[in-house]
Amino acid sequence: MSVSSTLNNSIIQNKIIHQYSFKTGISESSLNFDRVIQSDFVHCFGSVRLFEKEGLVFPETLLSSIFSNLNLKDLATKEVLQAAFIKKNPILLKQAMKFFDKVFLEIFTQLQTADKNTEKLLEITLGKAISLIPFFEAKTGTKFNIPQKIDGQYRLVEYKVDQIKLTPDILGSNIFAYGLKPTSDNNARPIISFMGTPHATCSGAFLARFFDFIPFLGVGEGLYYLSKDIITSYIDTAYNEHGPIKAYGISLGGAMVLLAKAHQPEKIEAKPYNPAGVKDRIRKVYQKNKGLNNPKTTVVVHENDKVPKVGRLFKDSEYLKVLSTKNDNIYLSHVKPLSNLDNIAVIKGDVNKENNFFSRYIYSSLHFLVCFPKFMLSSLILLVKVLINLIIEGYKVLVKKTVEEEAIKASIG
Numbered sequence: 001m002s003v004s005s006t007l008n009n010s011i012i013q014n015k016i017i018h019q020y021s022f023k024t025g026i027s028e029s030s031l032n033f034d035r036v037i038q039s040d041f042v043h044c045f046g047s048v049r050l051f052e053k054e055g056l057v058f059p060e061t062l063l064s065s066i067f068s069n070l071n072l073k074d075l076a077t078k079e080v081l082q083a084a085f086i087k088k089n090p091i092l093l094k095q096a097m098k099f100f101d102k103v104f105l106e107i108f109t110q111l112q113t114a115d116k117n118t119e120k121l122l123e124i125t126l127g128k129a130i131s132l133i134p135f136f137e138a139k140t141g142t143k144f145n146i147p148q149k150i151d152g153q154y155r156l157v158e159y160k161v162d163q164i165k166l167t168p169d170i171l172g173s174n175i176f177a178y179g180l181k182p183t184s185d186n187n188a189r190p191i192i193s194f195m196g197t198p199h200a201t202c203s204g205a206f207l208a209r210f211f212d213f214i215p216f217l218g219v220g221e222g223l224y225y226l227s228k229d230i231i232t233s234y235i236d237t238a239y240n241e242h243g244p245i246k247a248y249g250i251s252l253g254g255a256m257v258l259l260a261k262a263h264q265p266e267k268i269e270a271k272p273y274n275p276a277g278v279k280d281r282i283r284k285v286y287q288k289n290k291g292l293n294n295p296k297t298t299v300v301v302h303e304n305d306k307v308p309k310v311g312r313l314f315k316d317s318e319y320l321k322v323l324s325t326k327n328d329n330i331y332l333s334h335v336k337p338l339s340n341l342d343n344i345a346v347i348k349g350d351v352n353k354e355n356n357f358f359s360r361y362i363y364s365s366l367h368f369l370v371c372f373p374k375f376m377l378s379s380l381i382l383l384v385k386v387l388i389n390l391i392i393e394g395y396k397v398l399v400k401k402t403v404e405e406e407a408i409k410a411s412i413g
Contacts, residue, residue, distance in 0.1 A: 012343050015303075015323045016042065019347055043320055044120035045345040084199040096136035101145055103129050104156075108147035111154045124300060124320070124346065127271050131248040134178050134195035137203055139163065144180065150187050158184035159191065164234055166227035167207055170393075172385045175204030175211075175223065177256070179234055182242065189269075190238035194249035194256035208252055210382060213374040218311050219276035219367075220255035231260055239267040244295045250274055251307060251334060254299075258314070261297055262286035269295035274302060274334055276367075277311025277360075286314050300346075304333035309363040312355045319349040 013033050020036050021028045037045065083089035107126050114122060126147060133144075142161040147154050159180035166175045175195055182188035197208045211223040224231070238245045247268050249257045254275025261270040262278065262285045297317040301308040303324070313319065323345045354360070 011325045012045075012323055012345050016345050016347065019321070019323070019349075023350055023353075041348055043346040043348050044117045044124070046117065046121055047343055048121050048125055084201060086201065088201040093136050097138060097142055097144075100129060100133065100136075104144060104146050108145075108154060108156050111147055120346070127248055127300070128250075128273060130180075130191060130193050131196070131250045131253060131271075131273050133161075133193050134176065134249075134253065135198055135202060137176075138178055143183070146180070146191070148185075148188050150185065155185060155188070157182050157188040159188075162234075164192075164230060166223065166230060167204065170386055170389055171207060171382065172389065173203050173206065175207050175227075177231070177234075179238065181238065186242070188242065190242045190245045192235065192238070192245055192247050192260075194247070194253035194260075196249060196251035196253040206378075206381070206385075210375075210378045212252060213367075213371045213378070215368070215371040215375055218255065218259075218279040218282065220252050220259060221279070221282070223252075224256060224259040228263070232264060235260065235264055235267055244269050246271060248273070251276065255311075258282070258297070261314070263289060265290040265294050267295075270297040271300070272297075273300045274305050274308055275299060276307050277309075277313050277355075279311060283312060283314060299351075302333040304330060306330055306363060307334050309357070309360050310367045311364060312360065313351050315352055315355070317351045319351040319354055320346050321349045322346050 016036060017028050017031050017033060020026070020039075020041050021031060023041065036042065079089070079092075083092050104126070107122050107129070111119060111122055130146070138144075138161045140161060140163045144159050144161070145156045146159050148157050149155075150157075160183050162179035162181065164177040164179050166177055177195060178193045180191040180193070182190065195202075195204060195208065197212055198205050207223075211221075212219050214222045235245055244266070245268055247257045247260060248271050249255070250273045254272030255278065257268075257270045257272040258275055258278050259282060261268045262282045265286060266289075294316075297314055298320060299308070299313055299317050300320045300322065302322045325343045
């Protein structure tokens with residue numbers, strides 16, 4: 001793994017100057033890059049490469065690319081397309097569990113000697129890794145060793161996974177959240193990672209897309225209210241045992257983090273990546289519920305991603321925007337907040353300005369309009385699925401009852 005705290009690319013330098021000028025109103029021509037890069041405006045900068053792909057074979061090539069330079073070529077292989085759209089690949093899922101531990105160990109090793117800037121880069125990379133765990137469907141009981149800063153020092157803490165079922169079986173393939181409770185250090189904080197909108201072969205893929213587009217509701221809002229009792233109960237238990245829970249998620253998962261934060265603000269440290277924002281009524285719920293000792297919300301978005309422009313964010317959020325030298329397409333910018341890890345800069349945006357950009361109203365309106373046809377089609381498909389499941393379950397009950405009656409008759413005879 002290599003980590004660099006230098007930034008020698010003119011493209012990224014110009015982007016930083018432009019963003020700083022926009023935020024402060026100072027003309028670009030009068031700004032000095034060396035002063036700007038050392039200001040609080042720049043959260044962190046440099047390059048991070050966890051693994052090199054040379055010499056690896058599938059599935060390690062795909063997994064390593066997620067933590068280096070992911071591109072469409074990595075995603076367009078026969079093995080990846082089959083695993084994502086045709087049939088779940090158990091070998092890939094099993095290898096992923098081992099690979100995540102490699103990632104966490106590598107990050108932990110680098111954190112031991114990291115300066116403040118590099119530490120921030122690694123913390124963002126760590127959060128991204130935790131946000132990706134749901135896509136590889138970790139089983140209950142799976143253990144990970146994850147770095148966490150405790151009393152000013154990083155420790156490698158053993159966590160045990162709990163699959164948290166958020167949807168009833170009658171709706172078909174379930175959506176899960178993933179709780180991680182510390183087993184080796186009582187001072188460590190618990191973690192919950194929410195599933196984003198997954199690939200087709202992943203559990204809950206259809207339902208996730210259904211909950212992305214419900215008219216008059218924000219992204220994931222229907223899913224949150226369906227599973228609110230389950231989520232609040234899990235967070236309450238984890239909070240009572242270990243204190244505030246760290247909540248992670250990408251896309252739909254990030255929206256779920258914000259929704260959970262709105263309803264239990266003092267119990268959650270929210271770390272959503274490329275999240276869709278929430279409706280204003282959810283922001284009012286957050287304002288009503290939050291107290292004085294509120295763990296902060298840190299939103300990380302890629303500069304080219306459009307999904308975070310849907311809805312709005314809490315006005316006291318820390319808003320971090322990832323700038324890169326590569327003009328990543330919309331898809332890669334969304335699935336991977338740090339899609340180009342060479343020469344990136346993470347700047348502190350103004351969340352109130354972001355909330356009031358005209359483009360945010362445009363994208364929110366487009367989402368609203370798209371909701372109607374998608375919801376109608378998805379609802380019809382979901383209704384058919386539910387009816388089929390009811391028929392199957394009814395048939396099973398009937399068969400079981402018939403077998404029991406035959407057994408009784410046989411014993412009497």
